[in-house]
């Protein structure tokens with residue numbers, strides 16, 4: 001896959017503080033790249049530097065193989081940007097707003113009409129096309145904001161935390177829409193601090209912390225960095241302490257604890273941990289009410305690499 005965006009040794013300082021610290025990465029043709037990091041990790045600053053909205057202290061940025069500058073209008077024509085803050089006209093309806101933003105790029109009326117209809121369908125705003133922004137809920141407004149940013153069919157799309165404080169229905173609609181844009185050929189950069197979203201949405205993920213890349217790869221590649229392989233929780237009222245000792249001595253067990261009728265085991269490795277455990281429990285005459293197994297999340301990866309939680 002060729003690189004649509006190439007960022008090399010990007011550094012951005014605000015006074016003494018490095019908001020972005022020597023970042024190098026690429027966004028590949030046709031992928032959804034997730035930039036994941038806690039608040040203040042440098043996601044928005046990175047995007048704003050890529051878009052030439054901010055001057056940076058050092059580094060270079062190429063988009064579509066050409067150097068990105070504030071007056072690179074040919075490159076900008078093929079970029080769509082959706083910021084966190086909704087930026088639409090209160091005086092215009094849903095349809096008119098999309099028409100306005102699309103009209104900045106697409107002059108042909110018939111072509112624009114089709115683009116607007118495609119955008120309305122993508123974000124599911126058909127029944128609201130005559131509504132004014134103040135008549136829309138927060139989630140619908142975000143959907144309008146996205147429609148305005150992508151109606152001109154850009155090849156490269158940046159979405160900066162588009163689902164913050166959005167209701168679940170609009171969130172699902174937005175995530176489905178982004179997948180569809182990718183499937184239709186767009187390259188997408190998606191920033192968020194919601195790890196669940198990047199896990200289900202992104203082809204590749206870059207984890208940022210304090211302006212630096214701390215890990216990158218697919219969700220599975222990143223999870224392989226977590227120390228644990230699986231966490232199994234069992235509810236049982238008839239536990240036998242000697243069984244705990246046996247578990248703790250097993251070579252693939254990282255930790256085994258029993259408290260409040262719950263046995264929690266974290267495994268370092270192993271493929272059929274739950275099946276083997278059920279067999280062993282049954283052989284030891286221990287009955288259990290509930291068993292559930294969890295795989296490591298990106299939060300575990302973040303915890304492993306930084307010693308702190310990614311969650312808010």
Ligand SMILES: Nc1ncnc2c1ncn2[C@@H]1O[C@H](COP(=O)(O)OP(=O)(O)OP(=O)(O)O)[C@@H](O)[C@H]1O
Nearest residue numbers: 014018019037038039040041042043044045046193
């Ligand atoms: N205009 C500014 N002046 C000074 N410091 C700034 C400015 N903008 C951002 N910063 C600092 O730079 C760092 C990175 O901020 P940035 O907004 O890029 O992070 P973020 O990961 O996008 O966070 P969020 O998820 O909250 O949007 C933070 O420490 C922030 O306080």
